[in-house]
Amino acid sequence: MKQIRVYHIDAFTQYPFEGNPAGLVPDASDLTLTQMQQIANELNLPESAFLLPPTNPEADFRVRYFTPKEEINFCGHATVGAAWLLATEYGWAEKADQVVFETNVGLIPVHWDKSENKINMVTMTQISPKVKEIELDQSEIAHLLGIPPDQLDDQVPIKLANTGNWHLIVPVKTHQAIDAAKPNWDELALLNKKHNISTTHLFTFDAKPGFNLYTRDFAPAIGILEDPVTGAANGAMAGYLVLEGILSKDETHRLTIGQGDAIGRPGTLFVNIIPRGSDIVIKVGGFAHVTLEGILRLPV
Template identity: 30%
Template sequence: MTTPLYHIDAFAQTPFSGNPAGVCPLTSWLPDGLMQQIAAENNLAETAFFVPRAEAGAEYEIRWFTPAAEVDLCGHATLASAHVLWQHLGFAHEQVTFHSQSGPLRVRREESGRLVLDFPSRPPQPLTAHPTGLADGLRATPLHVLAARDLVAVFSSEAEVLALKPDFAQLLGIEYLGVIATAPGSGGVDFVSRFFAPRVGINEDPVTGSAHSTLIPYWAAKLGKNALRARQVSPRGGDLWCALREDRVDIGGYAVTYALGEIHLPA
């Protein structure tokens, strides 16, 4: 038994940048354990699996797995999945809808080739105290700490975020899926971020679309503007074009194909 596998660099315009994702288009779901094994074997931040919705045409079901766990929302692997549909599978519609644990997620393609995710907005709420172990885990003390699905640690400058050298063993004790470090940007970028998620097998994620469901409403309120440019300043790095639309966010970026092939599975 074989299934196709695409290796896509998302939030990137050239290979070796952005966030690599595995994408497996399926005709029907594989067993959960097998999808987790495939994600672990791929050893990428996430592997996305999607199947068509019966008679829906432009609608699919999608799930995402890190090497260690299934997650409820993933931006870069959704962007990568849409890229595979348009670039490799002859998808002819202007927009695709993926149905997920986090509700319907739409992706549209602009004339420039940029893909735009329509994701839920998840505004973070301030915490009255810093969670135990956060400063030790980041080896730095943030100005403010907020929380949604992920913990948000706000710093005063991009340089502070770039300088972080986390203790990932300490961050394992933080009771959130991931820890986002963020600060105002420079050079035409409104804000920057890094994302650490050792609890789900990802010490540092190169570019995290789902984190921007939380970052966009935060920085839109802070900066008084709804259209924002963002950059994730991981070693690979990636650029995002963002907008807040009431209870939804737009997260735009490019994607490129790095490799494609087949997975040989046990019968």
């Protein structure tokens, strides 16, 4: 019997049962891709991450991400969860200030914020952001998301944005409208598949006190109806905000983003947007909580 250590980590929160749950296998070196997909399906969490020996000498681990349905190129909350686990349970923070993950989209360094031998937060640097146009009518988007058309913020463009995966970024006027959204799941999944979109990401500046933005994320095309608190989509959205001129390209921005309230899994993301010459650096940080640890038994 092959025994595989598996963790369930709640990311972008300090508490169990909040934030975004991720599965994590810290040693997947003996697993096939089929077995990784089967384990992700069995765990049935939004995403699961599997750590492997790196192929790039600049990386500490290679990581592969799976939803219950398919492999995806990048997952922010599972990356945060993996770095948190390595720091707090495996002693990595005692010998380094960061860990570097080799992913399908490139190298993702994750820095540990430490004080008095305690991990305060982990922060990942995502790949350079980019945006592109998508031909969609606002009434069509409103129908797909199940919100009134007049609640879409027509002062801000609907675009595709990417810091690892493509996300459909949809501006909404109020957090109440975001919470009330009732997506047409099958139609939204078809749209996302047609345009190679991982998730549809709603955002508003009408956030609760202490937060700059409030967001909600739907991903039926990749096997997740709603992703509770999304590191990848919020990173892509941050890049979109600057590339579209909604936030200044000439200054550093520090954003506190809330997500997950609508489904009872509140989480908090801390996002830094840093101009660097012609590039923009997106850093997404947060906490995590190791909620479950167990042994998965597989036949040899």
